[in-house]
Structure formats: C-alpha cells, structure tokens
Amino acid sequence: MNSARRIDPVILLALPAVLYLAVVYGVPLIVLLGRSVMVGGMPSLSPFISFLSDPFSWTVIWNTVRIAVLVTLVCLFIGYPTALALARAGGVAQALILVAIILPLSVGVVVKAFAWQIVLRRDGVVSQFMTGLGLWSEPQRLLFTEAGLVIGAANVFVPFMILPIYSVLKLVDPRLGEAAATLGASPLYRFFKVALPLSLPGIVTGIAFVFSMAASMYVIPNLLIGDRFQTLATLTGRSFLFMRNEQLGSTTAVVLLVLTVAVVVGSAALSKRLGGAS
Amino acid sequence: MMKLFEGQPTRRGLLKAATGAATLIAAPSVLRAQTKELVVGGAAGHKPWVEQIVVPAFEKKYNCKILFEGTRSLVNLEKMQKNKGSQYMSVVQMDDPVMILAVKEGLLDPLTPAKAPNLADLLPGSTHMDGMWANYLQPWLGVAYSKSAMKTPPSSWAEMFDPKYKGRIVIPSLQNTEGLPSLFVAGLLTGGTMESVQKDTDAGFKKLATLKSNLLTIYTQQPQAFNLLEQGEAWMIGPAMSSYVLERKAAGAPIDLAAPKEGVFAMPSGIAVIKGAPQSELAFAYVNELLGAELQNKLAGPTFSLATNKAVPKPEGLGADVKIHQIDWANVAAQRNDWVKRWDREMAI
Numbered sequence: 001m002n003s004a005r006r007i008d009p010v011i012l013l014a015l016p017a018v019l020y021l022a023v024v025y026g027v028p029l030i031v032l033l034g035r036s037v038m039v040g041g042m043p044s045l046s047p048f049i050s051f052l053s054d055p056f057s058w059t060v061i062w063n064t065v066r067i068a069v070l071v072t073l074v075c076l077f078i079g080y081p082t083a084l085a086l087a088r089a090g091g092v093a094q095a096l097i098l099v100a101i102i103l104p105l106s107v108g109v110v111v112k113a114f115a116w117q118i119v120l121r122r123d124g125v126v127s128q129f130m131t132g133l134g135l136w137s138e139p140q141r142l143l144f145t146e147a148g149l150v151i152g153a154a155n156v157f158v159p160f161m162i163l164p165i166y167s168v169l170k171l172v173d174p175r176l177g178e179a180a181a182t183l184g185a186s187p188l189y190r191f192f193k194v195a196l197p198l199s200l201p202g203i204v205t206g207i208a209f210v211f212s213m214a215a216s217m218y219v220i221p222n223l224l225i226g227d228r229f230q231t232l233a234t235l236t237g238r239s240f241l242f243m244r245n246e247q248l249g250s251t252t253a254v255v256l257l258v259l260t261v262a263v264v265v266g267s268a269a270l271s272k273r274l275g276g277a278s
Numbered sequence: 279m280m281k282l283f284e285g286q287p288t289r290r291g292l293l294k295a296a297t298g299a300a301t302l303i304a305a306p307s308v309l310r311a312q313t314k315e316l317v318v319g320g321a322a323g324h325k326p327w328v329e330q331i332v333v334p335a336f337e338k339k340y341n342c343k344i345l346f347e348g349t350r351s352l353v354n355l356e357k358m359q360k361n362k363g364s365q366y367m368s369v370v371q372m373d374d375p376v377m378i379l380a381v382k383e384g385l386l387d388p389l390t391p392a393k394a395p396n397l398a399d400l401l402p403g404s405t406h407m408d409g410m411w412a413n414y415l416q417p418w419l420g421v422a423y424s425k426s427a428m429k430t431p432p433s434s435w436a437e438m439f440d441p442k443y444k445g446r447i448v449i450p451s452l453q454n455t456e457g458l459p460s461l462f463v464a465g466l467l468t469g470g471t472m473e474s475v476q477k478d479t480d481a482g483f484k485k486l487a488t489l490k491s492n493l494l495t496i497y498t499q500q501p502q503a504f505n506l507l508e509q510g511e512a513w514m515i516g517p518a519m520s521s522y523v524l525e526r527k528a529a530g531a532p533i534d535l536a537a538p539k540e541g542v543f544a545m546p547s548g549i550a551v552i553k554g555a556p557q558s559e560l561a562f563a564y565v566n567e568l569l570g571a572e573l574q575n576k577l578a579g580p581t582f583s584l585a586t587n588k589a590v591p592k593p594e595g596l597g598a599d600v601k602i603h604q605i606d607w608a609n610v611a612a613q614r615n616d617w618v619k620r621w622d623r624e625m626a627i
Contacts, residue, residue: 056623117502121511122445141445143511144495146627223502226495227451228627242453243615 036250047251061255064231067149068215072161074154075210076203079161083202084195086162087169101159109156113223116152117143120224149225156220157213161206168202169195204271208264215260232256314342316560319357320371322348323521331576336567342560351376358385358552368555369564373455374546374607375614377411386410387551393562396569396587403604404586411550414568415583418602419459419543420535422518424507431536435463438514439489446513447492448503452621456500458610459517459543461486461617462603466540472603476610479617487624496625507533519545520593524582541601544584 037043051057086097104112119125120142130136142148172195180190218233230238232252239249320328325348333344351372358370358380372380380386389409391397397405397412405412421432427446432438438447450457465475465482475482494512497503500522506512508531523535549568551561567573571589578585578593584602592598 059626114502114505117505118509121509123511141494141511144627222498225627227453227498228493228496228625230622230626238453243618245615 032250032253035246036254039247047247048255051248051251051255060230060232060235060252061259063229064215064233064256065259067146067153067221067231068211070146070150071153071157071214072207072211074150075158075161076207078154079158079206080165080199080203082158083162083165083169083199086166087172101162105159109219110223112156113152113220116148116155116224120148120151144225144228146225146229149221149229152224153214153217153220156217157210160209160213164205164209165199165202168199168205172198200271204267207267211263211267212260215263216256232259314340314557314560315345316342316369316557316564317345317347317367318369318371318564319347319349319354319367321350324348324371327577327580331580332568332573335573335576336564339567340560340563342557344564355380355383355385359383363554365552365554366556367552368557368561369549370552371414371547371549374406374411374413374548375455375611377406377546377548377550378608378611380550381407381410385553387553387555387558389551389562389565394566394569396566396571399571399588400569400586401588406548406607411548412565412569413544413547413586414549415547415574415577415581415585416544417519417521417547417581417583418537418596419456419517419519419545420523420537421514421516422504422507422523422533422535423514424510424512425532425534427510427513431534432514432516433536433539435516435538435540436467437538438516439467439485439492441492443492443513445492445494447489448494448506448512448515449489449496450500450503450515450517451496451498452614452618454498454500456517456519456545458605458614459603461621462543462605463517463540464489476606479613483620483624490625493625504531504533517543520582521545537596537600541603542596543603543605546605546607547583 036047037045039046082097082101086094086101089097121127122139122141122143124141124143126142127136127139131139142151176194176198177190180194185193215231216233217231218237221229221231221234232255236249236252236256239245239252318328325346328346328348333346336342337344347367354367354370354372355376357367358365361367362383362385370380377386389397389405389412394412397409400412421435421438423432437443438449449460452458452461461479461482462472462475463482464485465479466472468481468485470478470481494506495503500519503512503515504522504526507515508526518535520535523533527534549565551558551565555561569587571585571587574585574587574590577583578590582593584593584596592600
C-alpha cells in the first residue's frame with residue numbers, strides 16, 4: 001500500500017520546457033478560460049449560450065471546420081506519397097527532397113499569401129493553364145474563393161504533414177513489405193494491411209498539426225479570402241483588436257480551442273483503435 | 279509592448295542626463311538654458327510630413343524640441359490610459375472615432391479660443407464634443423479607379439453597382455474607418471439625406487447587398503487592395519482615401535481618384551491636448567499652429583488633404599462645387615458594432 005512509485009529522475013529533464021510553457025502558455029490560457037466564463041465578476045455560461053444560440057456563429061464554426069478538414073485532406077493526399085518517396089529515397093535524392101520541403105518554411109506566410117494572390121488571379125498562371133488546356137471555357141479567378149484559400153493554405157502547411165509521416169516511415173523495416181510479398185500479399189493489400197497501419201502514428205501527428213494550424217490560421221484567410229469569410233480565428237482577432245469586445249473574443253477563442261483539442265485527441269484515440277500501434 | 283512604451287521616457291531621461299553630463303564636463307559653467315521638449319503622439323504615416331514640415335517650423339518659432347512618436351491611434355490611446363496621472367505625451371493626433379474613446383476616459387484637455395485662437399477660423403463642424411478635439415487636415419474619400427481598365431472616370435457612386443463590373447469592385451471592410459461611408463453612400467443612392475442615412479442604415483444595407491455580385495473582395499488590408507487595382511484585377515475601389523490614392527498616383531501607379539457627383543466624404547484627422555500634459559502651454563501652441571492657415575497651406579498639398587482653416591483653398595482636382603460630407607462620428611461610435619454584425623451576416627460570400 002505504501003509503496004508510492006518513485007519518480008524517474010530523467011523526467012526532471014522536462015522541467016525547463018514545462019516551466020517555460022507554464023509561464024508563456026499555461027498562465028495566459030487560464031486567464032483566457034477564466035475570462036470566457038466570467039460576466040461582470042460572476043461565473044456564468046451566458047457568453048457561450050448567447051454565442052451558440054446565434055445561427056451566424058454556427059456558420060462561422062462550420063466555415064472553420066470545413067476549411068480545416070479540406071486543407072488537412074489535401075495535405076494528406078499530397079503529403080503521404082511524398083513522405084513515402086522521401087523514406088525510400090537515398091543519398092542525394094533524399095537530401096534534395098528534404099531541402100525542397102524545409103526551405104519554403106523559411107519564407108514568411110505573408111509573402112506566400114501575396115504570391116498566391118498573383119497566381120490565383122483571373123490572368124494568373126492557374127487560370128491561363130486551365131483555359132489553355134480547354135478545361136475552362138473562359139478565364140476564372142480563384143482568388144477570394146474557398147478553393148483558393150484551401151490551395152494556398154495547403155501549400156503553407158504541407159511540410160507539417162510530410163515530416164511526421166516520414167519520421168515514422170523511415171523507422172519501418174523495409175523487409176516487412178518483402179515478407180508480406182513472399183507470403184503472397186498483393187501490393188494494395190501490403191499497403192493497406194502493412195505500411196498504412198505502421199505509419200498511422202505519423203499520420204495522426206500530421207493531421208493534428210495541420211488541422212490545428214488550419215483551424216486557427218489568421219493571416220492566410222485575411223489575405224486570400226478577405227473580410228467576407230469569417231472563421232473562429234478571424235472573429236477572435238477582430239473582437240480583440242477592433243471591436244474591443246474581450247468577452248466575445250475569449251468565447252470564440254475557447255470554442256476554437258475545444259474544437260481543435262477534440263479533433264486532435266479524437267484522431268489519436270481512433271488511430272489507437274485502428275492500428276493498435278501508437 | 280507596453281513595457282517598451284513605458285520605458286521610453288526613462289530612456290530619454292537617461293539620454294538627457296548623459297548629454298547634460300557631457301556638457302558639464304566640456305564647459306563647467308552651463309551657459310545655455312534647458313531646451314523645452316514636447317512629445318507628440320500620432321500615426322506612423324504622419325511621420326514624414328510632421329518631421330519635414332511641422333517640426334522645423336515649430337522648433338524655430340518656439341525654441342523647443344519636438345519628439346514625434348508615430349504608431350496607430352489605438353496604441354496611442356493605450357499609452358494615454360497606461361500613463362494616466364503621469365503623462366509624458368502632450369499632444370495626440372488620432373482618428374475621431376478613437377478621440378471619442380479618449381474623451382470617455384477623461385484623457386483630453388479641451389481646446390479653447392483663448393488657448394488656441396485659430397479655432398475661430400475653422401470651417402463649421404471641425405471641432406467636436408465641446409472643443410475636446412479639432413480636425414486639422416482631412417483626407418477625402420472618393421472612388422479610386424484603374425486608368426487602364428476604365429476609359430472614363432466614374433462620375434457617380436452608382437457606377438460601382440453597374441452589373442458590367444461583375445467581380446471587379448473592391449470595398450473596404452466596415453472595420454476600417456474609410457469603409458463606413460460605403461454604407462452611407464448606399465443609403466444616399468436610395469434617396470436618403472446624409473442625416474437620415476446615418477441614423478437609419480437599413481436602406482443602405484439593402485442597397486449594399488445588391489453590390490455583392492460585383493465584389494471582388496472586401497479588404498481589411500489597404501495596400502493589398504490597391505495592389506489589385508494597380509495590377510488591373512480590380513477596376514474600382516470605393517470609398518478610397520485621397521492621401522493614399524493620390525500618393526500612389528504621384529508615384530506613377532496607373533490609378534486615379536474621382537469625386538462623384540453625390541459628393542465626397544471627409545476623413546477624420548483630429549488633434550488634441552492630453553489632460554495633465556507636460557508643457558501644456560507649448561502643447562496648445564502646437565495645436566494652434568496646426569489649425570492655422572500658414573501650416574495648413576503648406577500641408578494640404580503634400581498630404582493630399584482638405585484643410586479645415588477657412589483661409590486655405592480646396593486642393594486641385596477637387597472642383598469648387600463638390601459636396602463634402604462630414605460624418606457624425608459619435609453616432610458611428612454608438613452603432614458601429616451592430617453595423618459590423620449585420621455586415622458580417624449580409625455581405626458574406
């Protein structure tokens with residue numbers, strides 16, 4: 001009964017990070033949470049009730065979730081094959097792919113968003129390409145549309161999908177696939193029953209990264225879709241910076257936080273059930 | 279952020295102490311009198327003309343030193359709030375909507391004709407809330423258009439609603455100060471008067487909804503929007519500020535600003551003395567100079583703005599008979615958040 005488990009001293013190594021995060025992240029978060037449930041000095045859930053009973057709030061929440069899901073899917077479909085190629089490639093090819101993935105991270109989000117503004121214009125590259133191929137009968141603009149936003153955001157976030165998947169895939173023993181092949185598994189079967197389940201932890205991490213970043217992005221929607229498309233993040237920013245309504249800002253920030261945490265925790269739980277290995 | 283601002287007077291104090299010490303060492307008997315110092319807070323965009331035109335003239339006339347801190351109106355407000363009781367800034371140049379907030383917090387010292395005689399020479403409607411602040415220069419809002427896309431300049435605000443400009447029109451967000459008149463313009467186009475369309479914006483909102491198919495976007499970042507106009511993706515932006523458009527035009531951009539027949543709008547540029555300001559006499563003198571015809575004459579051109587002093591003529595490019603609408607900013611302050619709410623719902627994609 002009295003054998004209190006001794007704490008492994010190695011855990012203490014996390015102390016600097018824990019202290020740092022507690023100060024710069026934990027404390028402000030508690031203040032924010034506290035503020036979101038206080039009205040005039042009294043605890044109250046009324047800010048949440050009034051926010052959630054407004055149909056427009058649901059439009060905003062739906063906008064946030066829809067865009068984040070679409071961006072995550074695009075990143076997954078582009079990112080997974082890239083991560084696979086990266087794990088299989090060796091030497092110079094691998095170095096080149098890695099540089100190609102990491103170098104763009106050094107370009108700021110604002111610069112990328114402005115570049116997309118040029119690419120997505122009516123006379124931009126995309127429009128010229130599509131009309132040139134005959135797929136579009138006349139030049140169209142993707143700028144300030146949801147499609148344009150998803151394309152631009154996926155470009156910014158795709159490295160955060162590739163890198164976690166790659167780091168898991170490179171640890172997978174390539175002989176596992178060979179063994180499955182020897183036992184008569186078709187390539188498709190091998191992918192879905194061997195490679196995919198083994199890489200699930202990477203996929204889940206990638207999804208968690210990209211979804212939470214896409215759900216909370218602020219600068220990219222501001223520049224690529226503008227004021228006519230509100231998400232929880234843009235609404236939060238506006239409440240604090242412009243309307244000076246800290247109550248509404250705290251409420252939307254907490255809704256966004258709950259949403260993101262739910263998706264991250266949920267996808268982790270799902271991967272555990274599906275893959276068993278986590 | 280605030281730490282930095284609070285640190286500023288100390289840093290200056292240190293500098294002063296250092297120069298003082300240096301003088302002492304160089305010349306044991308201090309001969310020159312201490313120069314007075316005045317700190318003025320304003321917008322970052324004001325810095326060039328304040329430092330090139332206002333500061334040299336003022337420093338010479340009053341034998342003092344001016345420090346201009348350029349930032350945003352809301353940041354200036356916060357500086358004043360944080361330093362209440364021990365202000366280090368004496369004068370503030372801010373937009374009228376922020377001035378209203380400053381008045382509510384009791385941060386301003388009212389202007390009187392005794393302390394600033396030039397008040398008497400201002401156009402009607404240039405002072406607000408019993409003289410708490412005055413407008414010195416007013417950029418005006420018209421319709422900016424792409425000279426390469428449009429053969430004739432738009433003569434009416436109604437042109438922005440013409441279906442042939444589908445997807446070519448950009449308007450500012452209601453959260454930008456220059457965006458508010460779009461609501462009033464829409465009201466005017468349905469036959470309201472300037473007074474009625476500001477009080478009741480319902481007709482304006484309904485009219486604005488018909489603009490949606492013409493909209494390329496609604497901007498919050500002004501430079502981004504003008505980028506689109508200069509590159510020909512957007513054809514018209516309205517309301518657009520003279521101080522921004524005409525400066526871009528002067529720099530060679532293929533754009534221009536039209537003054538539509540329904541009239542243009544005056545943007546709010548206010549100046550006020552801070553309550554409990556150091557060097558308060560000098561502060562009122564600074565405000566008085568900016569309200570005077572001499573300085574306004576020099577400033578109206580380079581800032582592409584309207585002067586508020588009666589003695590200064592209207593700028594070139596703006597016909598003498600053009601109507602200039604003044605906006606009731608107190609009404610805006612009272613209703614703006616509700617307008618933004620409705621705007622978000624009705625102007626969404």
